[in-house]
Amino acid sequence: MVHIAVDPFPADDIMRVLWLSAWGDAGPASWQPVLSRSLVHVGAYEGEALVGFVNVAWDGGVHAFILDTCTHQDFRRQGIATKLVKAAEDAARARGAKWLHVDFEPHLTEFYRACGFRPTEAGLVAL
Template sequence: MPEFRIDPFPSPADLSTLWSAAWSTPEAPDFSRILPRSLAHVGAYHDDSLVGFVNVAWDGGVHAFLLDTCVHPDMRRQGIATQLVREATRIARERGAEWLHVDFEPHLTSFYRACGFRPTEAGLIKLA
């Protein structure tokens, strides 16, 4: 099982490597601007390589939001994503969040339900 690190601030290269593999996209967001404003983030490391990641954004108050949950394809189906979400949930609670939100695609419903999330009505406007 990988080692889970709280607020590890991975290098841009490490995040980009994981992001490209996990999301099949060439470019990761600029996390150097994102992570310092996050409530928390959790990295999963195997042999000192970043193999999983989740960011906990927040509104500065009681609402936190899971973003960018990902695991390297070679490391999937080992419970890493579940552990990332559990750690993120624990830390958000410890740091004062009262609500933890997550948006996800329909094929991830059973995963997030198993992590304790319940459906809620929400609204969405696509801006771009």
């Protein structure tokens, strides 16, 4: 059974296993600087294994940003990512955020719309 944990601060080696499964690379050398600056992060666990994750970055005020939503490939299509995003939304609201933003690729449109996000116009510069 998968349980959701708010701000679990997973160790780098645990994050690396999930990230490798979800994204195909090892991710950052250390997640600790990222997690320490987040408004909130949420993990999905089966026992001790981290099987899903979402991070919420913020501007220190009212704007929060969903980042890094992922689920281990062996746990996809079970509603875990939806539960993660909902838990992140609830925690961001409780911590004072008024707006929750998300950028995503077109193939994720249906997922994020089902999570309650609506389309907006935005700008982007690749750095």
